[in-house]
Amino acid sequence: MTTEERINLQRQLVETLGRINEHDGMQPVAGRIFALLMVMDKENFTFDEIVEELNISKSSASIAIKMLQIRGLIEYFTLPGDRKRYFRIKRHEPFKLFEEFKNKMVEKHKNWQQIIALKADPESKNSKYLKELCFILEFFQESVEKLRVQYDQLKK
Amino acid sequence: MTTEERINLQRQLVETLGRINEHDGMQPVAGRIFALLMVMDKENFTFDEIVEELNISKSSASIAIKMLQIRGLIEYFTLPGDRKRYFRIKRHEPFKLFEEFKNKMVEKHKNWQQIIALKADPESKNSKYLKELCFILEFFQESVEKLRVQYDQLKK
DNA sequence: ATTTTGGTTCGTTTACTTGCGAACTAAAAA
DNA sequence: TTTTTAGTTCGCAAGTAAACGAACCAAAAT
DSSP: OOHHHHHHHHHHHHHHHHHHHHHTTOOHHHHHHHHHHHHSSOOOEEHHHHHHHHTOOHHHHHHHHHHHHHTTSEEEEEETTEEEEEEEEOOOOTTHHHHHHHHHHHHHHHHHHHHHHTOSOTTSHHHHHHHHHHHHHHHHHHHHHHHHHHHHHHHO | OOHHHHHHHHHHHHHHHHHHHHHTTOOHHHHHHHHHHHHSSOOOEEHHHHHHHHTOOHHHHHHHHHHHHHTTSEEEEEETTEEEEEEEEOOOOTTHHHHHHHHHHHHHHHHHHHHHHTOSOTTSHHHHHHHHHHHHHHHHHHHHHHHHHHHHHHHO
């Protein structure tokens, strides 16, 4: 595989993953920018490089980049004597993947507790079902703590 | 708290959770229907009851209900000699909550592997980061199997 | 002091989504 | 046979979101 072939495949993958990111709730341009920063060999893109590589307007790029930064998905650095911003993906501690899922589950747990609290019949099918769901979420929350310890030991 | 007060609070909660469901990628009407079936004491709603309770048109209800069924979030049953459909939330095995998360992670793992496969430098920062992410996903996939066993024992 | 660089903000256009009512359908009831 | 019930489908109107170009701005270079 020549370098050029590889870069073409990477560009295709940016498009594919961009669409997947869209499906995950990103707007199209943002999804492609994020995919670009993940996929390409170049790890630090300037604003203009992003605009050129994706053939998008500066305004679309500006808005999408702002959003990706707010969401904590990308970040930038600057070099002394160089006004350009260099954007790259923000690399998080891997375990954060589950912390985030856990946080979502904590929210769901709260919502379900609210529903339960308002039920006339705590023995109704839905009440029981919701309680079961809450129970498993509590089990999961504890498990995440344990998994974190296991994972840290595994890494050593 | 009187019955009426409770029902009013439930209606408010339907609106609140409906908006949360919207945020989770459901269209407004669908989000409210799903919340309605979760929150209210009545567990089985006919089509017309849904339409009346939420003050929506039959067409909107029809489309949203179809979608919720396809997504596996609600289901209906019928009674002999009664043409109405009775809709209710589809109660899944609780552990499915994590199976679904695991499936999403399997997808992510595939995508990241594709990215890694196209990298020129397997020792670049992004390559290493992606490999780390893949590693933790593999760890997590194994853990889910173990958690399932633990959970089943806990239930006994 | 003027121009260039590196973006941001604004206003408009275009495309898509949402929801409605009206018309329609298939089965059951009258 | 006609009417009623229980929805579905279609076409339209209104609202929303995405993306663009043009104008703008602040800092650096000339």
